[in-house]
Amino acid sequence: MNNGIENGLQERNSGTMSSRKSLSLVASVILSGLVAFGSFRATASATPRAQDVRGQTVLNTGSPQVVVAGPARLLHVDFEGARAVSLYSVDSRNGGTDACRAGAAGAKRSALRTNVRNALDLDVPAGQTVCLVADGGSVEVAWHAQQSAGGTIGTAYASNR
Secondary structure, eight states: OHHHHHHHHHHHHHHHHHHHHHHHHHHHHHHHHHHHHHHHHHHHHHSOOOEEEEEEEEEBBTBOEEEEEBSEEEEEEEEOSSOOEEEEEEEOTTTGGGHHHHHTTTOOOEEOOTTSEEEEEEEEOBTEEEEEEESSSOEEEEEEEEEOTTOEEOTTTEEOO
């Protein structure tokens, strides 16, 4: 009779042991995943990210506006209406805030399309400034850029939205 009781106890104990091992294995896997995910998040957050900046302004004929000064990335420019808007880049190392006005005459302008999103994905290196100018009347313009360390984005009109 002891044999039957001992066999029953051994079966229960072995079931308990295998349950404990399974539970321990599951807990180890979950803990490892949490540790790995936590270290990934710490690494990812340590990497500097570009700051998203959205801005808008009213452009007037012949009055160019700074949109972004490098280093930065200009993602898109939007405006509505029949007015023509041009984009151009100037060397801003010596021009400071007046770089758009000073470089307007000699800059090669690119006309933007009206009533659609002008997706640009334009990298603006340090020392360069991207400007906008209306070519006939006033027009409201909005843009989205990512500012890198040391870059500026339309400081007079930018807003984080």
